[in-house]
Each structure stands twice: as C-alpha cells, then as structure tokens.
Amino acid sequence: xxxxxxxxxLAAAVAAVPIAAMGAPAPAPxxxxxxxxxxxxxxxxxxxxxxxxxxxxxxxxxxxxxxxxQTHRVYxxxxxxxxxxxxxxxxxxxxxxxxxxxxxxxxxxxxxLAPRAxxxxxxxxxxxxxxxxxxxxxxxxxxxxAGSAYSVLGLTLDGVHxxxxxxxxxxxxxxxxxKGTLTFSPQGNHWMIxxxxxxxxxxxxxxxxxxxxxxxxxxxxxxxSTFVEPHTAPTPQP
Numbered sequence: 001x002x003x004x005x006x007x008x009x010l011a012a013a014v015a016a017v018p019i020a021a022m023g024a025p026a027p028a029p030x031x032x033x034x035x036x037x038x039x040x041x042x043x044x045x046x047x048x049x050x051x052x053x054x055x056x057x058x059x060x061x062x063x064x065x066x067x068x069x070q071t072h073r074v075y076x077x078x079x080x081x082x083x084x085x086x087x088x089x090x091x092x093x094x095x096x097x098x099x100x101x102x103x104x105x106x107x108x109x110x111x112x113l114a115p116r117a118x119x120x121x122x123x124x125x126x127x128x129x130x131x132x133x134x135x136x137x138x139x140x141x142x143x144x145x146a147g148s149a150y151s152v153l154g155l156t157l158d159g160v161h162x163x164x165x166x167x168x169x170x171x172x173x174x175x176x177x178x179k180g181t182l183t184f185s186p187q188g189n190h191w192m193i194x195x196x197x198x199x200x201x202x203x204x205x206x207x208x209x210x211x212x213x214x215x216x217x218x219x220x221x222x223x224x225s226t227f228v229e230p231h232t233a234p235t236p237q238p
Contacts, residue, residue: 032136038117041164042117043162044163048163050110050111055218056217057215058211061211063209072086077222079102079104080101082099085097108196113167121143135157137156139155140152149172153168178201179199183195193213197211
C-alpha cells in the first residue's frame with residue numbers, strides 16, 4: 001500500500017512570485033472567451049510561487065487491500081520539511097512521531113502539477129457559476145507521448161484568479177494505474193492544495209486514497225530547531 005499511498009504526488013516542484021490580493025473580495029463575475037482565460041491562466045502561473053515558510057495539517061485515509069488513517073502536521077522552509085504524525089487510526093499519539101526531510105521538493109506545488117500549453121492541448125468544455133465567480137472547464141490532451149507517470153486529463157480554472165481549482169489526472173507508479181483529482185484554493189496570498197484523491201486497482205482490488213489539507217499558516221520564519229532531528233533518550237541499562 002505504500003506505493004499506492006504516494007501515487008497522488010508524482011511531479012516535481014518549481015519556484016516562481018506570490019499571487020497578489022488572494023484574500024481580496026472577488027469582483028462581479030465577467031465572462032471571458034476561452035482563449036483569454038487560458039492566456040490569463042498561463043500568466044498567473046508565471047507569477048506564482050509557494051510560501052517561504054508554511055505550517056499546515058493534513059489527514060490521509062486509504063481504503064482497499066490495506067486500510068490506513070493518519071493525521072499529520074507539517075512545517076516547511078525551502079527544501080526542509082518536518083512531518084509530525086499526530087494520530088493513527090483515530091488514536092492520538094502521546095508523543096508525535098517526527099520525521100525530518102532535507103532537499104525535499106514540495107510535491108503539491110501547484111506550479112508543478114498544473115498543465116502548461118506547451119505540454120497540453122486544451123479544449124473548452126464549458127463554464128459554471130460558483131457563487132460570485134465563473135469557473136472555466138477544459139479537457140487536456142498531452143501534445144506528445146507522456147514520458148511521465150503523471151498526466152493531466154482535465155482542468156477547472158477559477159474565473160477570478162485564473163488559477164486551477166481542480167486538476168483531473170491519471171498516474172502510473174510501480175505498475176499501478178490510477179485516476180484522481182487535485183483541488184486547490186486560495187490560502188492567504190498563496191494558492192494551496194486543499195484535497196488530493198486517487199483510485200486505483202491493486203492486485204485486482206479497488207484502492208482509494210484521500211488527503212485533506214487544512215489549518216494553513218504562513219509565519220515570517222521558523223526556528224532552526226524545527227528541522228533538527230529529535231533526540232531519543234538512551235535506554236537505561238540494567
């Protein structure tokens with residue numbers, strides 16, 4: 001199940017510039033032609049960067065040949081990551097299990113996962129209104145044979161910021177094929193992952209994974225001790 005448990009996230013992260021006024025009130029909806037929408041989407045991605053420092057939590061559930069339920073708290077600074085496991089199968093851990101990763105690209109960076117016009121041909125499907133905005137829906141077909149295990153099938157763009165609301169994708173990892181969705185939302189001045197799902201067949205059985213991200217915080221800094229390996233107390237000798 002470990003292979004399946006991470007096939008949602010297969011793309012490498014890239015760096016870019018903050019999205020301006022992400023928390024500002026949305027203007028009245030305006031219908032844009034599909035070509036204009038795609039042009040604004042490419043421009044928005046060109047001016048997007050992940051936060052320098054971030055803290056968030058996520059819950060992961062796997063259902064299939066092996067079931068799993070965990071909650072995590074994550075701290076990131078550059079390529080450093082601290083991952084604290086807070087609970088397993090609904091039972092809080094008395095002391096979080098801590099893992100420190102270095103030189104670890106952020107697997108859910110929207111600019112790594114969002115399809116670009118140079119790689120995909122987009123076809124306009126339609127639009128739907130969501131509150132005070134319109135979302136624009138496109139199908140996506142790779143322009144060349146995909147050498148990557150991650151391939152985008154469809155894209156829903158927010159009609160205010162022109163950033164991805166939902167990416168539908170297919171993936172192959174370790175001989176396992178699956179399909180899923182990635183959902184994003186504005187968090188502060190950034191565009192962050194909100195939910196990631198995948199469904200695959202493993203050993204003839206359907207397996208599903210769902211990750212839900214919440215409690216985002218963007219501190220101005222994190223102490224250096226955040227990314228120091230925790231010390232394990234020595235075992236008393238008899």
